[in-house]
C-alpha cells in the first residue's frame with residue numbers, strides 16, 4: 468500500500484484573530500501568524516501593541532472575538548480536554564519566574580506539570596532530569612527555588628515548561644532583569660533547545676541573537692514580518708513603531 472505522507476502542521480497558526488476586551492477596547496485587529504515547527508520568532512512591538520493579548524490567545528486564556536488559533540494542528544477551544552492538551556502544547560514562561568515556582572524544591576516544581584499529566588515513578592524522574600539538564604540546572608534539583616539567583620530561577624521556570632514536551636515555547640521578556648553573564652547563558656541554552664520558540668521582547672539585540680525571524684505588532688496589527696537582520700537594519704521602520712536599538716549597537720545587514 469502506498470502511504471500518504473501528511474505534512475507536519477505548523478506549531479502555531481493564528482488566522483484573522485480580532486479581540487475586543489469586555490470594555491470594548493479592540494486590542495487585536497485581525498492578526499495572522501504562522502510559525503513552522505522548529506522556527507524561532509521574536510514578537511516585537513511598543514508598549515500596548517497587543518503582544519500579551521496575543522500570547523493569552525495561544526493557550527486559550529482569551530478567546531478570539533473573530534478568527535482562530537491552532538497549535539500543532541489542534542484548534543484552540545474552550546472544550547475541557549482540548550484546553551488541557553493546548554496548555555501542554557503551549558509552554559508559556561512568564562516574565563516573573565516566581566509566578567511559576569511555588570514548591571519546596573526545584574525538582575518538585577519541574578515534576579508538577581508532568582505529574583498532573585499522570586506520569587509517575589521512573590518516567591516522571593526521567594522527565595525532570597531531562598528538563599533540568601536542558602537548562603543546566605541538574606545539580607540544583609534538591610534546592611529551594613527561593614534560594615537560587617534570579618537567573619537560575621528563570622532557567623528553572625523554562626524547565627517546568629520543557630518538562631511538558633511543548634509544541635511551542637513562548638517566552639515573555641526572557642532577558643529582563645538578567646545580568647550580562649546570565650543573559651548570555653540563557654541565550655546559549657535557548658539556542659540549543661530543539662523546540663519552536665516565540666519570544667516576546669523589547670530587547671532587540673536578544674531578538675537578533677536568537678531569532679531568525681521577527682514580527683512587529685503595533686496597535687493590534689502585524690506591520691512587519693521578516694528576517695530579524697532586515698528589520699533591525701531599517702531605521703525608519705523601527706522609529707515608526709517606537710523600537711530602538713541600544714546606543715552603539717549596530718546590527719550588520721544580511
Ligand SMILES: Nc1ncnc2c1ncn2[C@@H]1O[C@H](COP(=O)(O)OP(=O)(O)OP(=O)(O)O)[C@@H](O)[C@H]1O
Nearest residue numbers: 488490492494512513514515516517518519520521
Ligand atoms: N483587561 C483589559 N481591558 C481593556 N483593555 C486592555 C486590557 N488589557 C490590555 N488592554 C489594552 O489592550 C492593548 C494591548 O495591551 P497588551 O498588554 O496586549 O500590550 P503589550 O504589547 O503586551 O504591551 P507591553 O509591551 O506594555 O507589555 C493596550 O491598549 C491595553 O491598554
